[in-house]
Amino acid sequence: MPGMSSGLNANNPTIVAAFQSLLYHQGIVALVVLVVMAAAWRALRMLELRRALSGAPGPAEPWPGASALTTEAPGRRLLRVGFGLLWVLDGILQAQPDMPLGMTTGVMQPAAASSPTWVQHVANAGATVWSFHPVEAPASAVWIQVGIGLWLLVATRGTWSRLAGVAAAIWGTVVWVFGEAFGGLFAPGLSWLYGAPGAALAYALAGVLVALPEEWWAGRRLPRALLRALGSFLVGMALLQAWPGRGFWEGHLPHSALPGSLASMSHRMALTPQPSVLSGWVSAFAGFDEAHGFAVNFFVVTCLALTGAALVVGRRRALRYAVLGYWALSLADWVLVQDLGFLGGVGTDPNSMVPLALLVTAAYLGVTRLPAPGGATATVVPLARAQSLGARLGGWRLALSRHPGYFLRSVLALGSVGIVLLGAVPMALASAQPNADPIIAQALNGVPNVTDFPARTFALVDQYGRPVSLRSLRGSTVALTFLDPVCTNDCPLIARYFRQADNLLSPALRRRVEMVAIVANPVYRTGYYVREFDRQEGMQHLANWLYLTGPLPALQKAWAAYGIQVSYEPGGAMIGHSELAFVIDARGRVRSVLEASPGSGTQAQTSSLAFELAGALRTAARGH
Amino acid sequence: MLAAAGAALSIGLPATAAAGATRARAALSAVPMATSLTTTLGTWASVPMGRLGQPLNTFWQLFLVPAHGHRWADHAGQLAVADNGGLLMAGAGGRSLVVAVRPSDQLRFSAVVSTTDGRSWGPVPPLNGTVASLATGADGSDVALVRGPGGQAAVLASSGGNAWRTLLSGTAWGRRGAGRRCAPEALTAVAVLAPGTPVVGTACTRPGTTGVFVAHGKLWAPFGGAHLGGRADGSVVQVLSLRAGGGVVSALFAMGTGRASRLAEGWGRVHGPWRLSAPLAMAPHGSLVSVGPAPRGGEFVLYRVGRTGLRLAVVDGPGRRWRSLPPPPAGTATVAFPGPGVVEALAAHGSTMTVWRLGGTPAHWAPVQRLHVDILYGSSNLR
Structure with a gap:
């Protein structure tokens, strides 16, 4: 994989210093964007208040369709807030000093190493952009991810919110393809335990779900379809986990002193830099799996199969236990096998367990809790729905005077878009530049x-x-x-x-x-x-x-x-x-x-x- | 004239499928490059040292003990090239020594260099590819067997410092004319019989034929008797190494597979049958460590039995049996015969080379010299 490495040590002081300097300067720009947005909001609000005090006529009419508003569906809110926080966390993780030079060799290369050649070619194309531009690319990733996270968090409803979902879906797919080599889907050793089908795919799927029309979340059809899809996926993962000859049933490989697949993975994870308590837990689990490989795999296969079946069938009572059990299993795997995912200096995200569990829970909430009818919490102003310029102006003026919080969020969403662009534009320019940075x-x-x-x-x-x-x-x-x-x-x-x-x-x-x-x-x-x-x-x-x-x-x-x-x-x-x-x-x-x-x-x-x-x-x- | 063997065929490894009951094919493998030879300047030995498990931290050393001296000294630094790929030596019995340095890492051609005094070295034109066998004649003409980047082997010749010219390429020529009896599948070794007369050794696919050819102008004719008859016992014969001098070509033949693996040294003239030594049986999983010339036109074979057991056998002439000498010390890479009746084993451990001499009654190996070689670990690795 020729493009995978810049060939420099991960802690090369020149690159790290340039990366941190660029982040610092871009951070100032991001702050200025947010301050300008907040100041604009403040100025407009003062203007509107002054107009109201002077007795000037207010907005002609409220925004169209306001009476039909409902509160945000709990499942959608969970996805939006949960993945918004994850994106922000991932953005912060991207700012680690080892990222510029360690990302390709520490993350991209291992992810693609055992995949077919065509996958390696695809992953190599992305890694080449990163290794050719080891300062711009990681800094861009920081701002894109922080921007998407903030966007999801502040844009609660309407077009702004759906656009945030679109952005998350696009960037999640980019990360899944180039950063995770399709989540290892085409590589041997695929396992739910190790993170299949890739955390970024869960991020992308969550983005798609947020981008869907909000009305779709008002009924049970979408969440139920999501539950069935996730349930089918888990049943498939259970089958794969149970497949003989993949080294999961054995604590030790046959006729060998080598540990089985799962124990081997845990042993490797225990060696990464992390608090000693955590590494002790991971090592202890590896030892336990070496001693009881069959029992551990039997337990995992059974849990996955039962949870998957419960999600597919969709009986409410069973669903609750299935979701609770899934969270328990996910947390155990997240700690004991995936080792939290974000430690070690080049951890880019908390791996797949939390995002997948969020998807399962969002679908569960979508089935069990429908959004309440509007009125009590009518904080939604879908600006883009306004039919005419006059109505639009009336809409934002009304929002500004009666719902300043929503208006502030819209302004902040605009600021978040600015932060995304702060990363996306240099990334696009870097991708178009065939020569590596001097x-x-x-x-x-x-x-x-x-x-x-x-x-x-x-x-x-x-x-x-x-x-x-x-x-x-x-x-x-x-x-x-x-x-x-x-x-x-x-x-x-x-x-x-x-x-x-x-x-x-x-x-x-x-x-x-x-x-x-x-x-x-x-x-x-x-x-x-x-x-x-x-x-x-x-x-x-x-x-x-x-x-x-x-x-x-x-x-x-x-x-x-x-x-x-x-x-x-x-x-x-x-x-x-x-x-x-x-x-x-x-x-x-x-x-x-x-x-x-x-x-x-x-x-x-x-x-x-x-x-x-x-x-x-x-x-x-x-x-x- | 002497010609050192390079990569050729090995023995004692699992056989590939045989075409018939009487036809057994020995497995192709690389003959180790570590060897020794004697010129009028002294006795030279090539030995791999350093971290042998790491190709770019394995450095080949070129040791010389002067004709009237007793102390070995390292001359590898004078070659002025990284020799991680290995060294091949050729001497014609006179003062000159030619050394081919096989390429490694980013280099794709072999550097060739020669000396007549052991101190100053002059370049011979390079060879495009990896040298597998090298020979030099008394007139200073050189012959090399080279494997190109595509694996195609060719025999090339150079004289007077001129560029190499191809004498023979591939094995297609062996399917017609004089080569038909042998039907060679690989070129394995070269020697120079007389000025302008190269000899090439091959691996025959037809049982019982020797596969040594001598150049007659642009044609290649079988050298010596093409057939070994019953001595080959129906197995294919592969030439491991060739040497030539005084109108006589000596060849180390490998025959048989598995438990029937054996070596035999043969001596031949242009018009006459091959005169063979008694066979040297090889253990089923034995592997060669070093082969080279022994005194009085003989041959030595250093081979490993099992994981660590080394064996040393020497043959002196036609019809003779192989003499087993006491097993050399662990780590022995090659043996040398620097003087009458003197046998020394060169054992390398990391950057230390120990010279052991065979003597005493009963004969045993005793250390006589210990050399520390400055090895620049990492110097051949990219940063």
Whole structure:
């Protein structure tokens, strides 16, 4: 999965600092948005009150359909508030400092690792956006999720509320597909215990349910259909859990000292960073499952099957016990198997147990408790239902004067949309940008040194034996580095990002740029070796690529001129040499010096280094 | 002339399905690269050291004990290339030694380097792919068996520092003409019989045939007697290694599978039958640790029986039996014969190499030198 990693340590200080700085600045913007909204609400309200005191005519008529209002259905309210809080919590979790660099390797990669190749390709596309933009993407996720959560919480009814559901459904689906690799649905080892079908799918489903017309919640049809669907799902999960040969019935795998699937999972979870009390519980459960694997699985299968059956049948008395039992089982699994889900530095959400239990409970409430008729709590003003501009104005003025709380929520909903956009817009822009952010290169090698001193000349031959000196390159902007043709790791990667940087230049600029490498090996410096290296890396296809070599004294002179240390290393190691890149302008002056270490050669690093080098070349070319 | 064997065929591993009752096919495997050979400069040995379970922290060392010296010294640092992929040596009995460094990690071609004094090394043109066998002639011409990126094997030759040219590619040529009797399924080893006369060893699919071919211009003819007759006992024969010198080619043959796995050394001339040693029976699950030349044109075989038990056998000439020497110490990667009557075992543990010498009565191994090698762990890993 090539796009899955930026190749940097999760606690890289440059990235973490940039991430926190961006969050801080975006947080100020979010605060300003909310303050402006509140101030607007306050100003409009004062205006309306002043108008009322002055005896001016009030709104012509109340909003249409006001008499038909009902209170919000309890099931819908539970979904809206419950998932609103979860989204806010998830947004806050996204702000953890390990998220920028740990998300792909700690969350996305494990989720996709055992899935089919096509799923990995899909997940890799999302992970590439994240790893190429390790500051913007996680910061965007923070604001999108916090914004959706606030939106769900403050927009209680009407179009604003339904739109919040739509936003939650869309983002939940995005997270489910790219972040959770379809919740592992296509991977072996799928189990309700481990989080199938993926927490984000529950978030998306809840969003869809909130987005449905509110009238649908006034009857029992929708909640009953939801109960049946959830019940069928649980019965299916029970069957899957009972399927022999998947390692759930055994505490230990047959003919092996290895623990069974569930015990193994709990053992792994116990190793993640967490309070010792919790890890003690998880370890104890793992040990219990090792000793009583069959009994544990029998209990789980039975509970899932009975709960599922009760939900499908839908008898009220049985439903109550089923829901209570489901909550108990979910809490046990959440603590003892899923380990709460959000610990360890890269926990993105509380996993699937709480969201699924919320869905089950919302459906139960929908069946058992219908919304009360309106009047007593008529706090709803569906602004968008107004038929005309006059009516709409009358609607909001009426709302402002008689229902300031609702109006405030609508204004805050608008502010929440602003917070979502605060994340969504940079995320969309980042997704459209094919090159990785230069900050990855800076996190790896530091900021390029901007310089202005004359470049020392050299006199060597290129890969075809033609003499080349720095003087002969005068008039061109030169990217110069030093490569060992038999180097087994860094040099091929440096050549790759030089080639990628060349491709980032416009054709016109490319004609005025020379990409130059000088051999950095005292032994393998013949034309055969530089050409073999070129062939290996496809460099022969670059019209402006020069790989220079020559007699050892000439090479040593060039190395010394640019401060390149080349040394034999003991014990079968490769030649050691400095990894620097020099950008020399058309007048022969060194305009910047870049550390050229390619890191671990991930796509993100190569792209970022190429982007940085191309930028330095453009700057040097412009400076002439 | 000497030619060190590279990747070839192993024995004693579970057999694949045989085509007939009398036809057994030995399993293909890699012959270990650790070996030793002697030039006029001294005796060289290639030994893997470091963390052998981690390919990029396994570093191959190139040890030399001078012809009139007693102390081994490491020369791997002079190769100026990371050698995690392994080393193959070839010497022609004179002063020169040619070493091919197999690629690893991001490198896709083999670096080749030679020396005549053990101190300064000059590059030989690189080989595109992984060198499986390497040989050099007295005239300085080199022959290599290379497996390309697609797994296709080819025999290439170079002389005078010129680029390698392909002599033979694949095994399709063996389905017609002189190759039909053997019907080779793989190229396994190379040697240089005389200037401009390479020899190639193969794995035959037809039982009882030797599968050694010598170049006549652009044609390849069977070398020596193509048939081993009853000596092959109806099993297919695979060439593990080839060496050549003085008009004689010696080959290490593997025959049989399972409990019938055995090795035999053969000596042959262009026009004459192969003269075989007595067979060396291999345990059903035995595996080769090192093979290489022994004094007087002989061959040594270091092999493992079970998980830890090492065995060392040496054969001196045609018709002779394999002599079993006392089991070498644990960790022995190869053995060397640096002087008349001297047998030394090179045992590596991490970055320490211990040289054991066989002597005394009764013969036993005693440590004579301990070397610490500076190994730069992690130097071949990407950050």
